[in-house]
Amino acid sequence: MKTWLKKASAIVLTFALAIGLISVPAHAAATPLFTIEGENATLSSDLQVATSIYGTPKPGYTGTGFVWMQNSGTITFNVTVPTTGMYSITTRFMQELSPDGRLQNLTVNGVNKGSFMLPYTTTWSIFDFGYQKLTAGVNTIQLKAGWGFAYFDSFTVDVANLDPLNPLPTLTDSQATPETQLLMNYLTEAYGDHIISGQQEIYGGGNDGNAELEFDWIHNLTGKYPAIRGFDFMNYNPLYGWEDGTTNRVIDWVNTRGGIATASWHINVPKNFTTYTLGQFVDWKDATYKPTDTNFNTANAVVPGTKEYQYLQLAIQDLAEQLQILQDNGVPIMLRPFHEAEGNGGANGEGAWFWWAKAGATVYKQLWNLLYTELTQTYGLHNIIWIYNSYTYSTSPQWYPGDAKVDIVGYDKYNTVYNRYDGLSGVPNEDAITSIFYQLVNMTGGKKMVAMSENDTVPSVQNLTEEKSGWLYFCPWYGEHLMSTAFNYPATLTTLYQSNYVITLDELPNLKVSNPTQSSTITPTSATFDKKTASQADIAVTMTLNGNTLNGIKNSTTSLVSGTDYTVSGTTVTIKKSYLAAQSVGTTNLTFDFSAGTDRVLAVTIVDMTSTVNNSTISPTSATFDKKTASQADIAVMLTLNGNTLSGIKNGSASLVSGTDYTVSGTTVTIKKSYLAAQAVGTTNLTFDFSAGTDPVLAVSIVDTTVVLPGALTVSGTAGNAQATLTWTASTGATAYKVERATGSGSYTAIASNLTGLTYTDMTAVNGTLYNYRVVASNTAGSTTSNVISLTPTGTTPAGSFKVQMYSGNTTSSINTIAPRVKIVNTGTTALDLSTVKLRYYYTIDDNKTQAYWYDWSSVGSSNLTGAFVTMSTPKTGADTYFEIGFTSGAGTLAPGASAEIQIRIARTDWSNYTQTGDYSFSPAGSSYVDWTKMTGYANGALAWGIEP
Template sequence: MKNWLKKASALLLAISLLFGMVTVPANAETALFTIEGENAQLSSDLQVATSIYGTPKPGYTGSGFVWMQNSGTITFTVTVPATGMYAISTRYMQELSTDGRMQNLTINGVNKGSFMLPYATAWSTFNFGFQKLNQGTNTIQLKAGWGFAYFDSFTVDYADLDPLVVQPVLTDAQSTSETQLLMNYLTQVYGNHIISGQQEIYGGGNDGNSELEFDWIHNLTGKYPAIRGFDFMNYNPLYGWEDGTTNRMIDWVNNRGGIATASWHITVPKNFTAYQLGQAVDWKDATYKPTDTNFNTANAVVPGTKEYQYVQLAIGDLAEQLQILQNNGVPVLFRPFHEAEGNGGLNGEGAWFWWAKAGAEVYKQLWDMLYTELTETYGLHNLIWTYNSYVYSTSPAWYPGNDKVDMVGYDKYNTVYNRYDGLSGVPNEDAITSTFYQLVDLTNGTKLVAMTENDTVPSLQNLTEEKSGWLYFLPWYGEHLMSSAFNFPATLTTLYQSDYVITLDELPNLKVNNPTQNASITPKSASFDKKTANQSDITVTMTLNGNTLSGIKNGSTSLVSGTDYTVSGTTVNIKKSYLTAQALGTTNLTFDFSAGIDPLLAVSIVDTTVNLPGALTVSGTAGNAQTTLTWTASTSATSYKIERAAGSGAYTALASSLTGLTYTDTTAVNGTVYNYRVVASNSAGSTTSNVVTLTPAGTTTSTGSFKIQMYSGNTTASSNTIAPRIKIVNTGTSTLDLSKVKLRYYYTIDANKPQAFWYDWASAGSSNLTGAFVAMTTPKTGADTYFEIGFTNASGSLAPGASSEIQLRIARTDWTNYTQTGDYSFSPTGSSYVDWTKMSGYANNTLQWGIEP
């Protein structure tokens, strides 16, 4: 029911937003705008071609295509009828690199980011996502990043946005009534409003004043946020103390009528090797950073290990607090193991927290373990499970799965870092709509998407014009909220006082004992077989409790009374003619009653007329840090899943819903014995292939006696200076003689000009370091040159666990620019040290760390 949405004017707002938003017109047969590449404004270094090096490239439209090499811009203008979101795409070919070629998109002078054009030897379409265009004329420009691609045409069309209809089905079928009621409300709000939120400081900060940010908001806007962010970090086996978090959560929900969300900055001992289970550890000797501990995350999911036992202790402490909340009827938007992927990557190379140190597969096992322990072992059913995602190409590999995630969150910090508009010192009020819809696509629109942390809150204008349907926002505490460098007070006031934003005073009664009597249905789940002989109507009995049935919906589509279903008294028959037309899988039907909570009927649609998939065989080859599988086609199969086991371990899924007959595993670790199998599936079931055993081998990361951490001090794409900040850490058990060590930073020189280097600062002393530019005999993608750092005898040695830092600058002697984008060792994001395998390190000329390009 939508009668508990914000206020009467909300309906008018929703209508005005709907008609003010650009959507696909009915019966649109052609795109809004298409331009041939040769008709755009081309910079002088581009040319129109019909062949490349004498080889024709047939299939282009118009008189030819634009050949972009390593520089140049393609510019055109488009006039649109209204401000809103539009889809921008190009018809292209890119034959140079299987790793992709990066290009930059600018709209009306504002950089919209870099996009990797996939390898394509035939004319293909690449989408730049949904972008905001202003009513009237807009200028769109594509600029070469790594270049080397052919562009046939460009298209701008109305955005076909997801309808943002999510069913209120929680992954935990035993969820408490308060938790289900909250989920029902959230799905009603989603796409129509944004809920205001604010993170509180934890651990007794603000001199013990946990209300500081909340009173500041109220004094500014006259309103309080509806959602309050908490953290369970102080309930831990090491230094934990009672900071009142649980009691504040009960007060916020039960006495103040708010919604609670919580993260879990659970720490581990820095020296886990010496730690004894149950031992008290000072907070200064605990950490959640992967680079500050020798805790082995991979062991955390292996029963019997000390790491596993420690995590179980931590889960026990957490469960004790969650049980108190459950006993007090408090549901929680629970966000554990957040921001896992960090700076990106599959193997934990970009991790900011220990729980992601071992990579995506172990992370998902850790999530599964926590979910199972809390719901099954501890019987906790007051949680709405919220997963923190990113939008890197590797991000889908970290997703724990629809069966253990209720909501997807994104943490927006782009006012100081990661902004594309070239501004600084002012709030970034962008609604990051393209990011939002990428996260919607992560689950095919089946999960809620929220801004679970942020610095600057997007402006009301950007949120509504772009239909950026974030469920809620939640600024971090302190300056992230209260400094005008992060949030303009006027913007916050406009948001909090608008009809689009829901504040604390506008929340409905989310307690089960609300005065409205809910209707109910029996059963709540059913199955339907499409096999003709087995088809039958589904009969549902209603307990009305004074309500009336208004209709039945499948998502946003209403079923037709008398055709799709019939009603006789309190009995409803869902007709087999309607069910036969539904796709295989689960169809959720919402019974819309005149008041109260609308119950859901989950119908499992199967078809037993389909034969099981036939037998299949699999073979494979092992390479350097990867394996490739090839299998025979299985009769009747509609998709394939790849499963992998390390040695005699359990099988876990690597990829699913594959339709081809080959797969490359790029997450394999050299020297590890893997067992692979392929599972063929259709609606009738699955068939498993024979097992193939593969062991990849080659030159990959070896932690050896040390590791390299790095971030780029200058992250500008085009710059006259390359400025890596480097740290070498002795991970061995004996002293490391630095004079035996060499470090290499890889990049493309871009122009054959003299270069110079400077050590601005070094722990070992700048004068005790050597440096050399080396041209690679065989250039690789992103690297034709490396700079080699050496140490003299005077540089000394590193004790076990010690580190040494280097601040380096590289420049051409004429100070012309390098293009850093795409350089192998370059890190475009991040401002603090992370383990960096794209630099290599050697001891006695033997590779100890990193992956050579």
Template sequence: MNSKLKRSVSAAAASVLAAVSMTAAVPAATVNAADTSFPYTIEGEDMEGAELWEKIYENELPGYSGKGFAYLTGGELSFTVTVPEDGMYTVSARAAQILNEEGRFQTMAVNGSEFSKTIPYTKEWKDFEFGVVRLNKGENTISFLNKYGYMAIDSVTVKVAEPHDYSKATDVCVDPKATAETQALMKYLKSVYGKHVIAGQQEIYGGGHKNNYEWENEYIQDLTGKLPAIRALDFMNYNPLYGWDDNTTERAIAWVKEKNGIISASWHINVPIDFEGYELGDEVDWQKCTYKNYQASNSTFNTANVLKEGTKERAYFDEAMKMLAEQLKRLQDENVPIIFRPLHEAQGNDGLYGDGTAWFWWGDRGPEVYKGLWKLLYTTLTEKYELHNIIWEFNSYDYETSPLWYPGDEYVDIVAYDKYNVEYNRGDGKTSGPNLLAIPAKFDYLFNLTNGKKMVSMSENDTIPAVDNMIVEDAYWLYVCPWYDGGEDGGTAFLSEKYQDLDEFKKFYQSDLAITLDELPEDLYKGGSATPAPATTAPATKPAETKPAVTTATAVSSTTAPADGDIRYGDANLDKDVTLADALLILQYVANSKKYPIEPQGIINADCFNSGDGVTAKDALSIQRLDAKVISSLPEKA
């Protein structure tokens, strides 16, 4: 089934699931599991822990619904909602905030996982979305926490989230002169986006892990029997200060030419800490250099001056771009395209006002200077140095101010997010260990940042999200890419059990969701399709656990079917094919079996999840999983 039809069926399925849910609000703060339809709205004053307010002291807030509103000042305000199956929902509050003119941070919790948002100063009731959240089958508790508080809540609405329309993303490079290989890679990325997640891995720069640049890949291959499709590099060592050739470029060329892989790269470009005392052309010990912001490193480098011709900062940056261009030109001469992620994480710490709180120097003077740097780099590399082998990847966050940092659609091919939520901002209710969330709210934010026009990747991460989470939460990151080993935790760091659930890691690499090196098309750089190619990599250190071959929808059958062949698992509509149309029919049947009947044989066929327990929405999910190639045959067991 084509992706457009797949999305339309998914949207219809979401509507049916909503209809299967509940109908009437019942006593204080609980939605009954009877038949209430979404969107569901609860008045603020009806939430658990709420008191009825009609004004905030002397401040009138006219236009509220119901009897009044709730005011978040003391304990938490909460309500319970029951849903029939796991799924994605949006939660929004009709709210006002009259305490802080600069805005006030507010936190919502869903089953213990927290979502935060800055609510601006407003005397008028306005709707504020707190994000796309996952609700689990059964009861779910949604709470507004009094961490900062003083938010007036007129009502809260829960509605079924619209599935992402991945087809909106462009497959055309922003560089109109992109090389044939670069454009072919861009088209391939788009062909798998929303269907698969490409496996990537960052290598350590400088000297590799114990002088072995292949350590991470060898570790992954030994664990999973597979190699990542994307090798992520860093061009930081090619710089005007202490630059040395660590053969990054050679490894990039070999990964593409010899392995048929994909490369991406960042650029931790350094500046001298004592820039005032620095003379252009001087060698500087790496310990006296920095890529941190001026405040954190005591650097005298003024980022804003890079945009001014004739300054020493501009002259330095020109030399840095020249050295970078030399390496990218070597790639271009070998017909090697690159996903390039320069000037990354600029908004770290939300350094909006240029106050030095940003993580890196390129973000320490705020968004306007940063966008100027991005455009200067883009123009210099594409026009002055005539480099057209670059897919431009922009790092973003999901702050209220993030749109101010976006360089513009004409300068960006891919929008990326760097996920680190093991130590901080976990959101899963745990305090340690791997964090398997697919962070769908952040994916949704980045998707909406460009109205879906740009593919969204996870360019760095600690834990790779669980396969099931990425599917159920509709967060199909273009690729994932754990950071390098770093020599911690016995040498494994971000590949260690502190950060990775090794069973889930292995499950991802061996799932049909993931695309690994052996599954890239052989003609990848000649416009190859998304169909995985035969394995071409060296044998694994230990035998690989090979994925089962994916059967087509028409060939799906059960290995446990009777000899007479009467059961064709999944074929609910008896058209001798298993498609998402069957999934939709099952969902309609579950919602209203009288209106949407299924033939007796279709009932038998439809019972394809835990066969024997009757027809449920989980049977439809199994068919969707089959269509997405997450599983290879039916029936599916729990």
């Protein structure tokens, strides 16, 4: 029997392809682990259980109704899970207000898991919140309204049906060199069982020429070197190209040090491509990879005969020369060209960070295909494993070049400063981002491996293993992204590098073709076993031996007994249920010991549903009680006990008195009207306490129709340029007003709600358009509708007409960086001279310290923007300071209907935190542009948009 070694150092590979079946994932039982009707969850007081909306029934819901969430509210429920791991959370919902989606926020055990955009649907549909880690025992899940306005019927939690992570090692290039195929074989062997360590080197002579700085730092810290080294071929280019030794360092890393190499290609273009002559020397300061800093036409780069196409061919030739040197030296390379294409999202290049994505997804895929064809066919390079950089936006699948030209999917994790949801800042984010991982796995149906091709914080080994987050490798960017404690805790890196889960340089096998051994495989590699007697079943495993033999099976260091714990018949191994029933709840890893090659692991999730309690239910779960004397009536509730008994009924912490407040007759409980009449108007939640299982809640809506309807009201109004102002008389007894605008189909939609004043200005009106408005007054008894008023904004739209849209890039309440994302849209009929425009973002400075700002990106060019911090002479609620954005003449003009985007960061020079909560211009929810009147805009010094604080 061969020695049972630590991990990958024992892996011996073959050049020949391993042929085998893709195993089927272990599915959860047909019945989900947990389902709860929305009306049975804990609802905040501003939510209501409904069966219709504004008198229109919404049939098809389950249970007794659904939760109607408007612009606020929380839905909370607890779920008990048997083991710590990944679970899916879904909701059955309807959202018929906004075609653009409505944002909601998910929290698990008090930790914000992010914002989710519920799509538009007029039928009951399923929305998936992705895979989330739950801990063994009770977990609290909460959904909070972001933009709200959706209906929630039920929620389901189930064991995550994770992909088995066993793609075949088939390269897209059928002529791949032996070394390249051998590397691909190894990567698929390690994938899902281990993560390979990596590190990006600095390029272009950085670190004063010391390319080993990060690698020596890792070794001094952990005693290990990373297995993968990241390189960049950016300095081999037709402009300022120079030999910085990258290719020689790749050869040394692979052939001398025994490592694996990956490389990106920050290929530059001239900033002024119009005046550029092909072959001309261009200083690096006059070259760029940013789409806003060049007039290079990306769409032309795929059109033969154009100057852009010819330039790209020159760049590909420079790259091919270096790759040919690697191929001549037997060095395979994992190449990641045209990386991070989609940037901030969008199919048309609107979120692009690099010139190669400027023309959108269609042209990008043509660029990828062109590069792939040129390198593999024209230049005969077959030492490449092709890595495509993806994201998980709704438009991301449109950028994917296709399975035929992609070997590995990469994702660049930067979520320590941006994109984190835990409310922290200034500290590493060790999240394994497992939900993103499996979204990328699912994008190719599990056919491609998924790697963390760049990152800031390396996820902790605990998060990686508990969440079964099977990233192929990690690769931190150089400098502070690795070595600053703001991005990586040294203790975490040490634990990670020294763990059995992480493969380091010293643990790589011999990846030269002189080693011909082929590994065996097993199918499946994961399964679930239920210790409940009626559910117990053997687990059958199929082996593909590839010339090897099975020596035995081990659980850690303990060998299973052949014939008792398992049996072997041909290539089928049967793990006996008697053995599995004796294992503890959790994950049991059974290692198949083969005579040669890699030992395979069957991960068995052991659960025990024996103690599962059948919950009691009540019907109905919601009711209405009218305090008006003539309308008062008892409420009868039917019990389905399912073997339990009723212990009592509570209103909050107060117990109802049996025989007085309620009576029990068989399975019928009667809530007495005398008790209900004593409750306040609103929702009274009565919890039925049963001897076991979940305690259901009866939500009683207490109303009092003795309250008089709101009195009559009359609305009048005036119309100006791009706005309409409504004024109305007070309605007797009204507690709130809302303004409605006709939709053109005979119905009205609310444009402002919960108003307590008697005036409202519609800033979204358009000149020359007739609008019909009305006002609705309401109180607990009902509502009264005003007369309809018709207003047409008059006058000629001034040349300075525009609107401002905004969302906050950082939505954490306490954070060291304010990050408005701003868009100005020309709503006028003539070009808008941006040099006449000023925009203001209002906030409280909190502490009188020096501030700085950065324009990260703008569609008009960051160099064409000005900025200034202004202290307000008279502080207002939510604002004592504003940041003013200005434009130079170089920003040009905006055509009618056109827009310009600006991405800003504002911070104190000592990086202390701001408190954004309550800041006038701050938007606490949202990740896409919306009209934002809390930012003001001025044309030639006159207010043209927004409301000043």
